[in-house]
Amino acid sequence: EDQVTQSPEALRLQEGESSSLNCSYTVSGLRGLFWYRQDPGKGPEFLFTLYSAGEEKEKERLKATLTKKESFLHITAPKPEDSATYLCAVQARDMRFGAGTRLTVKP
């Protein structure tokens, strides 16, 4: 069965302290891997799509990378406004979501 696992469940960083979030997956026939940001009480907001191993995408302080078994969301010099839950989803036969990583950035 297709599975998506995100780690850690929660991450607390100081402002400026860079780190990475992990999304590991086991699916047959990956068509795409998606990263979303979700603020409390709101719907997921699209960040990136990655289609093949070795691909990288960047947006401001965020950089997403993809291998054959996992994806990383690297956050460089985070700010308090980066605090949110980050969701990973893989598209194979259907879309499967991970449980998310709740990121808190302290000033």
Next chain:
Amino acid sequence: NAGVTQTPKFRILKIGQSMTLQCTQDMNHNYMYWYRQDPGMGLKLIYYSVGAGITDKGEVPNGYNVSRSTTEDFPLRLELAAPSQTSVYFCASSYDRWETQYFGPGTRLLVL
């Protein structure tokens, strides 16, 4: 463009009551989806639609019904509400099956 809109934002239901969650998109997307999100769990697909008049079950369809009479609207119906249906419900849409899904703001439902 408003994107994907959902109503209501929040609702309390008694066990056995019924209600319809509304979802509308103005992006002319063919595909529409309903998910539920429970604490500590990933989003779970309830139903999806590939176009007007065509719907199919997702991972957790029991207790729900859908219809799609227009491209824009995809309502989700709960016939006999149960406490297990307490959750946050998200509607999403995409142009094609394999493309990015865009989400609405969600409906928080509490069944007591």
